[in-house]
Amino acid sequence: MDGRGMCNQHFIPSPLKIVRAQKQYMTDNMGVQYLDCVSNVVHVGHCHPQVVAAGKNQMATLVTAQGFINDSLTKYVKELTSHLPDTLNVVYLVNSGSEANDLALRLARSHTSHKDVVVFDEAYHGNLGNLIDISPKMFKRMPQGKKDFVHVIPCPDTYRGPHRDDSPGAAAEKYVMEAERVVMQAIQNNRKISCLFTECVVVNCGVIVPPRNYFSLLYNLIREVGGVCVADEVQTALGRTGECFWAFEHYGVVPDIVTTGKPLGNGYPMAAVITTREISESLGEYYSTFGGNPVACAVGMAVLDVIENEKLVQSAKAVGKTLLENLQLLKTKHECVGDVRGMGLCLALDIVQDKASRKPARELAQTIVHRVKEDHHTLLQVQGPGHNIITITPPMCFTQLNARSLTTALDEALTACCLRNQHSDLMSHPLGLERNQAVLSLEELERFDEEEVTGPEPKRPRTSYDDVD
Numbered sequence: 001m002d003g004r005g006m007c008n009q010h011f012i013p014s015p016l017k018i019v020r021a022q023k024q025y026m027t028d029n030m031g032v033q034y035l036d037c038v039s040n041v042v043h044v045g046h047c048h049p050q051v052v053a054a055g056k057n058q059m060a061t062l063v064t065a066q067g068f069i070n071d072s073l074t075k076y077v078k079e080l081t082s083h084l085p086d087t088l089n090v091v092y093l094v095n096s097g098s099e100a101n102d103l104a105l106r107l108a109r110s111h112t113s114h115k116d117v118v119v120f121d122e123a124y125h126g127n128l129g130n131l132i133d134i135s136p137k138m139f140k141r142m143p144q145g146k147k148d149f150v151h152v153i154p155c156p157d158t159y160r161g162p163h164r165d166d167s168p169g170a171a172a173e174k175y176v177m178e179a180e181r182v183v184m185q186a187i188q189n190n191r192k193i194s195c196l197f198t199e200c201v202v203v204n205c206g207v208i209v210p211p212r213n214y215f216s217l218l219y220n221l222i223r224e225v226g227g228v229c230v231a232d233e234v235q236t237a238l239g240r241t242g243e244c245f246w247a248f249e250h251y252g253v254v255p256d257i258v259t260t261g262k263p264l265g266n267g268y269p270m271a272a273v274i275t276t277r278e279i280s281e282s283l284g285e286y287y288s289t290f291g292g293n294p295v296a297c298a299v300g301m302a303v304l305d306v307i308e309n310e311k312l313v314q315s316a317k318a319v320g321k322t323l324l325e326n327l328q329l330l331k332t333k334h335e336c337v338g339d340v341r342g343m344g345l346c347l348a349l350d351i352v353q354d355k356a357s358r359k360p361a362r363e364l365a366q367t368i369v370h371r372v373k374e375d376h377h378t379l380l381q382v383q384g385p386g387h388n389i390i391t392i393t394p395p396m397c398f399t400q401l402n403a404r405s406l407t408t409a410l411d412e413a414l415t416a417c418c419l420r421n422q423h424s425d426l427m428s429h430p431l432g433l434e435r436n437q438a439v440l441s442l443e444e445l446e447r448f449d450e451e452e453v454t455g456p457e458p459k460r461p462r463t464s465y466d467d468v469d
């Protein structure tokens, strides 16, 4: 420990200190309120009263570790599986997306007695050693590189990938043929495939939406060589992609193992692996001290109730559709918007140097996000392999009104940054704008505390949003 705070920060060089939040709005230590288009974890809205009450009540009634019969566990597992195909009826409750994916890998390997894993290029599946090994986003940039048991197939990106100008059906077939080449090469080398491990709407590769017939073809290929199919729904579960509860449903496939995490507890750390009885029987014993604790189950149950009561899946579809249409208009208007894509409330703008080259415009994307934050008090983030994909993954209570104000904010920022190309001031900032490399010293972190104590300078107006109570 060298006295520095290691932080994964948004909005370097002017990070935010958030002190409270409600619904889809967050307030910083200066009293400024922001429209939150980032917090997919807070699925049903910040501090949803029903979720808070469920956690509080359970915390005051009973908190145990595994080993006791627990009504809230039974109820929650029953409710969660009611949203899944009948064959997926065994649930393991764990504490993070990484833990869920690690267990999924163990299940796939013990069921097949094979070791090898097929993943998308630039995928990310978690922070445990086993998962870094199967996450090209991580291992490609580390000295140890790719392990022999990992087989990387192209992500079916129909905007920037090699098969872009075909019809969706033809592109799907070509991407599956590429996957087949990789898998067959592995088999020839006497490797044995335990599983395909992918997101179905591929958020971590830049919100890639594969063509509709892609996964049925790919799942067939993997099953033919003795592997099982794992759907990583850590980002996309519980209706995020609109209309369907799970992203895999859009593709008409049924995975053998599903993992999820982020949205389950509305910010309370909980995650799950759901699989078939047959696959679970190969695992043997499994223990998790905190997995499925009564508070997690009560909170998780409240989240599922709110999704249903407030019709959030239907809302994500409707609001997402409006937003996507609005973003399409921005694409027509602005040369630097190469592509807009996504489903439900999982959307992205691909910021490019020009429409013809489709080359990622990394600094420009960062500058647009910065402008939207500063001028419109609206929070977005940049992701993807080229660090140029502006992603929109707000709490699911995001409204049509929010969609309209976000579009206006983006339009104005794009006009300022894209047409006039006014981003050189930020590009030259000594800290840079790289989110993942952000390291703040304790001194810098303490500066935010001081600002709070001495009170805000009246330099930024308080923004008010119409639908905050």
Ligand code: PMP
Pocket: 096, 097, 098, 099, 101, 124, 125, 126, 127, 199, 204, 232, 234, 235, 261, 262
């Ligand atoms: N899978 C995917 C697709 C993810 O996006 C993440 C986190 N960003 C994880 C797994 C890991 O989840 P966690 O950070 O909760 O361990």
